[in-house]
Amino acid sequence: MTLPIEPETVLSVRNLTTSFRVDGEWKTVVRDLSFDVKAGETVAIVGESGSGKSVTSLSIMRLLNPDMSRIEGSIMLNGKGVLSLPEKDMRGVRGNDAAMIFQEPMTSLNPVFTIGRQISEVLTRHTGMNKAEARAETVRLLEKVRIPNAAARFDEYPHQFSGGMRQRVMIAMALASRPKLLIADEPTTALDVTIQGQILDLIKQLQEEEGMAVLFITHDMGVVAEIADRTIVMFRGDQVEMGDTADIFHRGKHPYTRALLAAVPKLGSMDGYDRPLRFPRVDMATGVVSDPVEIASTVKGGMTPVLSVKNLVTRFNIRSGLLGRTTGAVHAVENISFDLFQGETLSLVGESGCGKSTTGRSITRLVEPLNGDVVLDGYDVLKLDQVGFRAMRRSVQMIFQDPFSSLNPRMTVGAAVAEPLVKHRLASRKEAREKAADLLERVGLSGTMADRYPHEFSGGQRQRVAIARALALNPKVIVADESVSALDVSIKAQVCNLLMDLQEQFGIAFLFISHDMAVVERVSHRVAVMYLGEIVEIGPRAAIFANPQHDYTKKLIAAVPVPDPARRGIRRNAAIDELKSPVRPVGYTAPVRSYTEVSSGHLVLAT
Numbered sequence: 213m214t215l216p217i218e219p220e221t222v223l224s225v226r227n228l229t230t231s232f233r234v235d236g237e238w239k240t241v242v243r244d245l246s247f248d249v250k251a252g253e254t255v256a257i258v259g260e261s262g263s264g265k266s267v268t269s270l271s272i273m274r275l276l277n278p279d280m281s282r283i284e285g286s287i288m289l290n291g292k293g294v295l296s297l298p299e300k301d302m303r304g305v306r307g308n309d310a311a312m313i314f315q316e317p318m319t320s321l322n323p324v325f326t327i328g329r330q331i332s333e334v335l336t337r338h339t340g341m342n343k344a345e346a347r348a349e350t351v352r353l354l355e356k357v358r359i360p361n362a363a364a365r366f367d368e369y370p371h372q373f374s375g376g377m378r379q380r381v382m383i384a385m386a387l388a389s390r391p392k393l394l395i396a397d398e399p400t401t402a403l404d405v406t407i408q409g410q411i412l413d414l415i416k417q418l419q420e421e422e423g424m425a426v427l428f429i430t431h432d433m434g435v436v437a438e439i440a441d442r443t444i445v446m447f448r449g450d451q452v453e454m455g456d457t458a459d460i461f462h463r464g465k466h467p468y469t470r471a472l473l474a475a476v477p478k479l480g481s482m483d484g485y486d487r488p489l490r491f492p493r494v495d496m497a498t499g500v501v502s503d504p505v506e507i508a509s510t511v512k513g514g515m516t517p518v519l520s521v522k523n524l525v526t527r528f529n530i531r532s533g534l535l536g537r538t539t540g541a542v543h544a545v546e547n548i549s550f551d552l553f554q555g556e557t558l559s560l561v562g563e564s565g566c567g568k569s570t571t572g573r574s575i576t577r578l579v580e581p582l583n584g585d586v587v588l589d590g591y592d593v594l595k596l597d598q599v600g601f602r603a604m605r606r607s608v609q610m611i612f613q614d615p616f617s618s619l620n621p622r623m624t625v626g627a628a629v630a631e632p633l634v635k636h637r638l639a640s641r642k643e644a645r646e647k648a649a650d651l652l653e654r655v656g657l658s659g660t661m662a663d664r665y666p667h668e669f670s671g672g673q674r675q676r677v678a679i680a681r682a683l684a685l686n687p688k689v690i691v692a693d694e695s696v697s698a699l700d701v702s703i704k705a706q707v708c709n710l711l712m713d714l715q716e717q718f719g720i721a722f723l724f725i726s727h728d729m730a731v732v733e734r735v736s737h738r739v740a741v742m743y744l745g746e747i748v749e750i751g752p753r754a755a756i757f758a759n760p761q762h763d764y765t766k767k768l769i770a771a772v773p774v775p776d777p778a779r780r781g782i783r784r785n786a787a788i789d790e791l792k793s794p795v796r797p798v799g800y801t802a803p804v805r806s807y808t809e810v811s812s813g814h815l816v817l818a819t
Contacts, residue, residue, distance in 0.1 A: 219250040222392045222425035223272070223310075227285040230264075230271045238282060242267050243449050245285075249393065252419065254426040256440035256457070258433065258472065260496075260700035261671065263446040265429045269395045272427075273312055274302050290392050307338045311386035315398035317378035321370040327354075327381050328366030334388040353384040357414060374565070376407030380414070387418060394419075397429045404563040404727050409771035412439055431700055433476045434730075434773030437461060438780055445469045458777040471496045475702045477730035479757075479772045486754065488557060488735045490712055491705035517551035518688045518721050519575070519608075524548050524584035526567075526574045530795065543794045544570040545581070546745035546802050552689065555715060557722040559732040559753075561768065562742035565794065568725045571742070572691040575723070576608055577601065589688045606636060609682035613694035615674035619666040625652070625677045626662025632684045651680040655710055672703030679710065686718070693725045708735055729772045733757050738813070741765045744794050746805065751814030761816040 230242040242264040249255045257265045270276050271283045274294060287294040290309040297305065306312075314320045322330060331353060332346040341349065347366065354362035357380040370378055379399060386394055396415065400408040416439065419426055428439055436443055436457065443460045445453040445468065453466040464470050471494045482489060492501045526545040529538045545567045552558050560568045574581045577593060586593040589607040596604055612618040619628055629651055630644035639647060649659030655676040666674055675695065682690055692711065696704045708731060714720055726732050732739060733753060740750040741764065749762040760766045807815040 219252055221248050221250050221288075222290060223249040223427065224288040225268075225272065225285070226287075228268065228271060228287065229284040230267050230276070231282045231284075233280050233282075241449050242271065245444075245446075245451050247444055247451075247454060249425040249427055251392070251425050252423045253441050254419065254428055254439055256428045256430060256436045256443045257446060258430060258436050258443060259446035260431055260472075260702065262448065264449040265431075265446055266397055268446075269312065269397050269427065269429055272395065273306060273310060275312075304338070307334055307389050307391065309391055310393040310395060311389075311391040312395040312397065313379070313382050313386050313399045317370075317382045320382055321378060323370055326367050326369055327373070331381070331385045331388055334385055338389040349388075350384075353388060354381070356387070356418070357381070357384045358410075359384075374407075376404070376410065379407070379411055383411070383414065383418070387422070390422060391424065393425045393427065395427045395429070398431075399428075400430070400432070400435060405729060405773075406563060406767060406771040408435070408773065412773070415439065432773065433461075433473060433701070433775045437775045437777045438773050440780070445472070457780065461775065461777050467498050467500075468496060471498075471501075472701065473775065474501050475705050476775050477705070477728075477734050478775060479730045479733060479769070482733050482753070482757070488712060488737065488753075490709045491734065493709070494702060494705065496702050515553070518554050518589055519552040519723070520585070520587040521551070521571075521575065522549045522585040524571070524574060524581055524586065526570050526579060526581045538798060540795050540797050541800075543745050543796050543800075543802065545574060547584075547805065548742075548745075548747045550740055550747065550750060552721045552723060554688070554721055555719045556737045557715065557724050557735055559724040559726060559736040559739045560742055561726060561729065561732055561739060562764075563727065563768075566742040567745040567794075568727075568742055569693050570745075572610065572693050572723060572725050576610055576691060578610070602636075606685045607687055608689045608691065609685065609687040610691045610693060611675070611678050611682050611695040613697055615671070615678040616666060618678060619674060621666055624663050624665055625669070628666075629662075629677065629681045629684055632681065636685060638685070647684065648680070651683055652677070654683070654714075655680045656706070670703075672699055672707060675699065675703075675707055676710065679707070679714075683714065683718075687720065689721045689723065691723045691725070694727070695724075696731060697726065697728060704731065711735070729768060741768065746817065748817040749815070751811070755811055755814040759810070759814075761810055761814075 226246045228242060228245040229240060231238040231240045245268060247255065257268060259265050272287055283295060289305065292305060328350050331350045335341045335346040335349055351363050351366060359365060359377060359380055373381065400411050412435065415426065430436060440457045442455065443457045444451055445466065447468045453460065453464060453469045460469060461473065464473060474492060475494045494501050524545055525547055527541040527543050530540040530542065531537060532539045548571065550558065560571060562568055570579060573579045575586055581594060588604060591600065591604040593604060626645060626648045629648035633639040633644040633647055634641060649662050652661060653659050657673060657676055669677065696707050699707060711722065712735060715722060724735060736753040738751065739753050739756040740747045741762065743764045749756065749765045756765065760769055806818045808818050809815055
C-alpha cells in the first residue's frame with residue numbers, strides 16, 4: 213500500500229512579531245504569529261481592520277519600510293530564510309517564489325505604461341525572456357485570466373480596463389513567473405459581487421492548474437467559506453484561533469470568532485419577514501449576541517410619496533479632437549421612474565457603472581439631469597431657483613461611501629455637524645454646538661468628542677459623524693450612497709441598525725445605494741435593480757429575492773458569497789464579459805421601454 217505524499221510546505225512562519233516606530237517608541241502590531249501553508253492549499257487570515265492581517269503579508273514579502281519597522285521571528289519561503297536575505301536577493305524572491313495581489317489594482321498598476329509592458333517586465337526581469345517571447349507569454353497569461361481579445365488589449369492602458377479586468381491583470385502579473393506562493397490581500401473587497409465571484413473562481417482554477425499555495429487575506433467570512441482550506445482568525449495583532457475552515461465556522465471556540473460569524477449578514481435569512489430586520493447586536497470582545505432582533509417600523513403608505521422621480525435622464529458629454537467637439541455621451545441614467553414614501557427604504561442595486569450613484573446625485577442636483585421630473589417634499593427639484601434650491605437642501609441629505617473625504621480635515625466634527633444649522637440660519641452658533649453634541653449622542657458617540665478632528669476617529673465612527681451631520685436639518689429623505697461598503701462587518705451591522713433606528717424614530721425615507729446584496733435584503737422595504745442606467749426590475753424586497761425575474765437580477769443574487777464551508781469548491785461559471793459600455797454616439801435615441809407586472813408592485817423590464 214502506497215501512502216499519499218504529503219504536500220511540501222511552501223511557507224512556514226514562526227513567532228512572527230512586527231513592530232512600528234511611533235514617536236520614538238516601538239509599537240507591536242503583530243504578536244507571535246505562527247502558521248504553515250502547503251502546496252495547493254489555501255489558508256485565509258481573517259479579522260477586522262487593525263487586526264494585523266495586511267501587516268502580516270507585507271512582513272512576509274518584506275515590503276515594510278525598514279527604517280520605521282522591525283520584523284522578528286522566522287519566515288521560511290520555499291526553503292529560504294526571508295528575514296536574513298540581502299535586499300538584492302529579496303528582489304529575486306518577489307515574483308519568483310512569491311507574488312502578491314493588492315486590494316486596489318489601479319494604485320498597483322503604473323498608469324503611464326501599457327498593461328502588456330508591465331506584465332512583460334516581470335518576465336524579462338525574472339525569467340530572462342527576450343521581448344518577443346515575453347509578449348507571447350503575456351498574451352497567454354492574459355488569456356489564462358480570461359481577458360477577452362487579449363492580443364489586442366496588450367497595448368492598452370490601465371484606465372481602459374474595468375475594475376474587475378484590472379484585478380485580472382494583477383493576477384496575470386502575479387502568476388507571470390509561476391510563483392510557489394500567491395498572497396492575495398483583500399483582492400475582491402473593492403469589486404462588485406459578480407466580479408468578485410469570477411475572481412474567486414479564477415483563483416481556485418489557477419491554483420488547481422499550477423499547484424500554488426495561496427495566502428488569502430480578507431474580512432469577508434463568505435469569501436473565506438468558499439475558498440479556504442484552513443483559517444486563521446486575528447484580533448488586535450494576535451492569532452486567536454486557527455483550524456480547518458469547517459471547524460472554525462461550525463465549532464469556533466474563541467468569542468471573537470463567534471462574534472465575527474454572528475455579525476455576517478446571510479442571504480436568505482429574511483425568509484418569512486415582510487419588513488426590514490435589525491442586525492443582532494454583537495459584542496466583538498466577548499462574542500455575546502444580545503437584544504432580540506426587532507422588526508423595524510412600517511412604511512407610512514397610502515399617501516403622497518415624499519420623493520417622486522419620473523423619466524429621469526442624466527448624460528455626460530464626451531468631447532474629443534482639437535476643437536473639443538461633442539462626439540458622444542455617457543448615458544448614465546436612462547429614463548428611470550420610482551416613488552419613495554415616508555419611513556420607507558428603497559435600495560438601488562447593481563454593478564459599478566450602472567448609474568446608481570448618478571441617480572442619487574441627480575436627485576440632489578449634485579449633477580444636473582438632462583430631462584425628467586423630480587418632486588421632493590413638494591419641491592419641483594429641477595426647476596428651483598437659488599433660494600428654493602437652498603430650502604430644498606433641508607429636505608434631502610446625502611451620506612457618502614468614504615466619510616473621511618466628505619469631512620473637512622481642518623474642521624472639528626462638532627463644527628462639521630453644526631455647520632448646516634448655521635448656514636441655514638436655524639440656530640445661533642451656541643445653539644448649533646449644543647445641537648451637534650446632542651446629534652453625536654444620538655448616533656452613538658459622546659458629545660465630548662465634538663472638539664476632535666476626523667483623523668482622530670475610526671472609519672465606523674467617522675461614518676456616524678457623517679450621519680449626524682445629515683440629520684442636523686431633520687431631512688425627509690437621506691440618500692445613503694454605499695454608506696456601509698467600506699466598513700468592517702461588525703461596524704456595518706451597527707451603522708445599519710443606527711439607520712433603521714433613526715428611520716423608526718423620525719420616519720426618514722432612505723434611498724439606499726449598495727452592491728452588498730445581503731445587507732440590502734436586510735434593510736430594504738423595496739429593491740430596484742439597475743443595469744446600464746435603467747431599472748430592469750423593481751418590487752417588494754421579498755418578491756425580488758424570492759422570485760427574481762430578470763436575468764441580471766438572478767446573476768447578482770447567484771454571485772453573492774455564502775458563509776457556508778460546504779460551498780467550498782463550487783464554481784459559479786459566470787460569464788466573464790465586462791459590463792457593456794453606456795457610451796452612445798451623438799443623436800442616439802434610447803428605445804421606448806415597457807414593464808410587465810409579475811405580482812403586486814413587482815415590475816420587470818420587458819425584453
